[in-house]
Amino acid sequence: MPQDAIVVTNLTKRYAATLAVDNIDFAVPSGATVGLLGGNGAGKTTTIAMLLGLLIPTAGTLHVLGHDMATDRFAALARMNFSSPYVALPARLSVAENLKVYGHLYDVRGIDRRIAELADQLDLGPLLNRPAGELSAGQKTRVALAKSLINRPDVLLLDEPTASLDPDTGDQVRSWLERYRAESGCTILLASHNMAEVERLCSHVLMMKQGRIVDRGSPDELLSRYGQETLEEVFLDIARNRQKSDA
Amino acid sequence: MTASLRRIWGLMYRHLALYRRSWPRLLELAYWPTLQMCIWGFTASFFASRIGSSSTAVLGMLLGAVLLWEVALRSQMGVAISFLEEIWSRNLGHVFVSPLRPWELVAALIGMSVIRMTAGVLPAVLLAWVLYSFNLFSMGPVLILFAVNLMVMGWWVSLGVVSLILRHGAGAEALAWSVLFGLTPFSAVFYPVSVLPGWVQPVALALPSAHVFEGMRTALASGRVDFGQLTWAIGLNIVWMGGAIVLFSRQFRAARTRGALLSIGE
Numbered sequence: 050m051p052q053d054a055i056v057v058t059n060l061t062k063r064y065a066a067t068l069a070v071d072n073i074d075f076a077v078p079s080g081a082t083v084g085l086l087g088g089n090g091a092g093k094t095t096t097i098a099m100l101l102g103l104l105i106p107t108a109g110t111l112h113v114l115g116h117d118m119a120t121d122r123f124a125a126l127a128r129m130n131f132s133s134p135y136v137a138l139p140a141r142l143s144v145a146e147n148l149k150v151y152g153h154l155y156d157v158r159g160i161d162r163r164i165a166e167l168a169d170q171l172d173l174g175p176l177l178n179r180p181a182g183e184l185s186a187g188q189k190t191r192v193a194l195a196k197s198l199i200n201r202p203d204v205l206l207l208d209e210p211t212a213s214l215d216p217d218t219g220d221q222v223r224s225w226l227e228r229y230r231a232e233s234g235c236t237i238l239l240a241s242h243n244m245a246e247v248e249r250l251c252s253h254v255l256m257m258k259q260g261r262i263v264d265r266g267s268p269d270e271l272l273s274r275y276g277q278e279t280l281e282e283v284f285l286d287i288a289r290n291r292q293k294s295d296a
Numbered sequence: 297m298t299a300s301l302r303r304i305w306g307l308m309y310r311h312l313a314l315y316r317r318s319w320p321r322l323l324e325l326a327y328w329p330t331l332q333m334c335i336w337g338f339t340a341s342f343f344a345s346r347i348g349s350s351s352t353a354v355l356g357m358l359l360g361a362v363l364l365w366e367v368a369l370r371s372q373m374g375v376a377i378s379f380l381e382e383i384w385s386r387n388l389g390h391v392f393v394s395p396l397r398p399w400e401l402v403a404a405l406i407g408m409s410v411i412r413m414t415a416g417v418l419p420a421v422l423l424a425w426v427l428y429s430f431n432l433f434s435m436g437p438v439l440i441l442f443a444v445n446l447m448v449m450g451w452w453v454s455l456g457v458v459s460l461i462l463r464h465g466a467g468a469e470a471l472a473w474s475v476l477f478g479l480t481p482f483s484a485v486f487y488p489v490s491v492l493p494g495w496v497q498p499v500a501l502a503l504p505s506a507h508v509f510e511g512m513r514t515a516l517a518s519g520r521v522d523f524g525q526l527t528w529a530i531g532l533n534i535v536w537m538g539g540a541i542v543l544f545s546r547q548f549r550a551a552r553t554r555g556a557l558l559s560i561g562e
Binding site for chain 2: 064095098103104105123126127129130131133135136137138139140141142143146149150151152153154155156196207263
C-alpha cells in the first residue's frame, strides 16, 4: 500500500478575527492527483501556502513526504515544487535564465540538459531566449510549469494552473499534467475553480468552504451523493448551502 | 560545489543576469560614487588651494572619507536593492518555496552587495587617482580593514531595512536609499567626533563608522594605525550584526505567520 505523500492533521490558520482554515484533516496518497475545490476565500490558497512553508499554521501539523513541515521543511521543499499564475518569474530574465536560476536553487545536476528536456516536452524551444515578461499568458503558464518541474518533484502543488488560459492552451496543459503524473508517479495537489479540469485530472476531491472541508470523495462519489451530473453542480450545491438530500 | 553554494550562486546568478543584459544598470552602479567623488574632489581642491601648506592632507582626508563612505553606502544598498528586486518582480513566493534557507538568501544578497560595491566604487577610486593624484591605497593594508568594517556596517543596516520591509511591506522601501544617509552626520565622515555636540557624541561612538573614520584620519595624517579605533569598530559591528540577525530572523518568522511573503509589495 503506498504511503501518503501529504498528511494534514487538525490544521488551523487564524488571522486576527478571521478563521481562514478551520481544523482540517486530509491525506494525499503517493502518486494521486487530488483536487482542492472551493469558492473565493474558502481556504485553498492558505492551505497550499502552509504546505509550502510560506505560512505558519496557528495549530495542527503538516507532513510532506514524511517530513514535518514545522521542523524539517527544507528536506521536503527540495522534493516539492509549486506553480501559480499569481506568482511571477523575473520578467527581464530570459526563459532559459529563469529556469537556470531555479535549477540552481533546487540543486539540479545537469541543468542545461534538464532545461533542454523541458523545452522539448513543453515546446519551449523558441521561447528560451525571450524575456519572460514578453510572453503571452499561455506561454507564461508553460514556463511556470517548466519551472515547477525543473527538479522532477515528487509532490507538485498547483494553484489554478490553467486560470486565464484559452480552452486550447488549458487543454494542452491538462494533457501534459496527466502524462507527467503517469510517467513520473508524482503526487499532485491541485487547487482550482475549473470543475471540468478537476473531474478530468483528479482521483479524489476535497470540497472546501469557509475554511473547512465540507465534503470529500472521488468525482463519481460526489456526483452520486449530490445526485448531479457535473462537479460544477455539486460545487453550486455546496456554495449555496443546498443539502445533499435536497439536491 | 555544495548544495548551499549552488543555491547561493543561483540567486546571485539571477541578479548578475540582469546586469549582463542591461548597460544602464551597470552605469547606474558607478554613477553616484563617481559623481560624489567629483563634487567633493573639486570642492576640496578649491578649499585646499586656499589653505596652503596642509592642502594635500585636507584633500586626502576629504577624498578618503568620500570614497570609504561610498563603500558603506553601496554595500547597504547592494543588499537592500537586491532584495527589493525580488519584491518588484513578484518572485518572492517562488524563492521562499524553494529549499533556499534564509541564511543562504542573506549570503546571496551580501555576495551581490560586494559585487555592486566593487563595480560602483572602483571607478571612483581610479578617477580620484587620475583627477587629484589621490591614491586611496596609500593608507596601506589597514585600508582593507577600514573597508571591510564599513561593508559589514552596510550589511547590518540593510538587514534592518529588509526586516522593516518584511514587517511593513513596500511602505518601507524608501529606507533602502535613505537610511544610511541619515547616519552620515553621526558617522564623523568628514570631521572628528569631537566637533559634534556633547550629547551627540555617544550616538556617534556607538557606530562603527565613526571609529573607522577617526582611524582613517589618523592613518592619513600620521601614517599610524590606530588599533584602538579598529577594535571598537570590529566589536561594534559584531554587536550590531548580531542584533540585525536576531531582528531579521524574528521578522522573517513574523512574515511567515502573517502570510506576508506572498503579498509583500502589493
